[in-house]
Amino acid sequence: MSILAIDTSTQVSSVAVVSDGKLAAELTMQAKLTHSETLLPHIEEVLGMANQKKEELEGIAVSLGPGSFTGLRIGLATAKAMAYALQLPIVGVPTLRALAWHFPVEGFQLLPMIDAQKGNVYVERYMWEHGKLLKKTEVQVLPVEEVIRRTEELPGTVVLMGDVISKRIEGKQTLPMHVMLAPLHLRMPRAANVALCGLELLKEGKTGNVMDMEPVYIRRSEAEVLWEKRHGKAI
């Protein structure tokens, strides 16, 4: 099984090819370049490095969000059009779930977080049990301080990961003793994780449909929120 995976949910641009049980190639960059320019050249590069013909791919996995709205749409538009043209199954991978693949360790409380702007983060809680990744808490939008406060009630080692760590936690917040920050190489979304998580979803038959797939935004547009405030009713 050969799968191409894409993650453009944050400032990191990551593309990977996993083929026959090997991570054949991965290109992960955080160099302030725009996804819109570099994503397709990166895909071309990674397929070349992996010696993987695009016509022989068997699936595409794409990080669905939450994350940067524009980044998610660049990744999804690219993945959808490739899946359509190459007639490949497509699978949308929840971004926070893919992050939790950084630590496939039983007993850890995994808290992947992505910046939700305005001081908030998107956060979920995961644990690995008997080789399975289980979601313990559904997505929430919380202030970063509140997430840290809630870690005090969690037993065992807590691992924080995601783009919020470097931006707003490391060196800026005091953490309880049992809370650790993911090291740099396991902190940000990576396409290898998206590929592994995507392969599982593919095996379970959880494929998406290019005709109606949408990113996972969680938050609505500002305009809709303001409209409802002003009109005092649902849009």
Add this chain to the structure above:
Amino acid sequence: MSKGDMQDCLTLAIESSCDETSAAVLRGGREILSNIISTQIPVHQKFGGVVPEIASRKHIVNIMPVIDEALREAKVKLSDIGQVAVTYGPGLVGALLVGVSAAKALAFSLDVPLIGVNHLEGHIFANFLSAPELEPPFVALVVSGGHTALVRVKGYHEFELMGQTRDDAAGEAFDKIARVMGLPYPGGPEIDRLAKEGNPDAIDFPRALEEKGNYEFSFSGLKSAVLNYLNSMQQKGEEIHRADVAASFQKAVIEVLAEKALEAVGETGMDKLVLAGGVAANSSLEERLRTACEEKGIRFYFPSKALCTDNAAMIGCRGYYQALAGDGSDFYLNAVPNLGLRSISAKE
């Protein structure tokens, strides 16, 4: 590809710069096999204008169904497509990026050339689709929501920008005034409709940059004058004849556009004037230009209603002629939200 091969080449074109998601298939440069347009106007009406984030969210859902329908209606297979053309600007950046990303992925997957197209040039080229006999050279008056310009089209890939707006585009003035008058979005057609019931000479609104040989436009002064007029009438508690305001405002815009366009045709010694852009759908502008052109023996062209709105067929047409001139894009193509019209010399 030789010119002969190009005549049968199928172009898949994509347009997502504002509030329409569109895909088209063209055979050669001028034969439209399909031109699917999915409009979001009803979605944005509530907000009185296009909301960029909502537009982007609609585009990402609509893009593949629209492409799929364009291929089905054209009765061609994706593997028959010879090139992919896409609008890369001007427009809303998030909206443009959906089309650009999909187009890049399609061109890459199919191993065919990618052609980034300027939306405004696309509007000019819509006329080639409406009028099969039309050929350069001619003068084009481009009037859209974001742009107002006069372009001397010397060849299919040779343009001279004669002048453009210094501030607001004509379409912007239409939208703003419609909004203040409480007309629904999009405001242009509403003012056009209302103006038909009003007296265009009721109020004397100012016209800017009227000196001969000046092909620049300015509509911000006119816009302010109309807004001030509405304000002061309201303060005085006097009744506003909305139809008269619409008609007088519209006349001021149209007169400036028509006078400058006809002068440009005269100065360049050309015998053809082409109207392009969303505001080309304004019936009074079209009538005024048609009458003036008839008097002076100038042939006047404007796109059919369907081709005046944002559509992918015009992008495909422009893309076809770019491909003939060897003007394609690589996979680093990015959206350029403030892309303008520029002169292109024959050698480029």
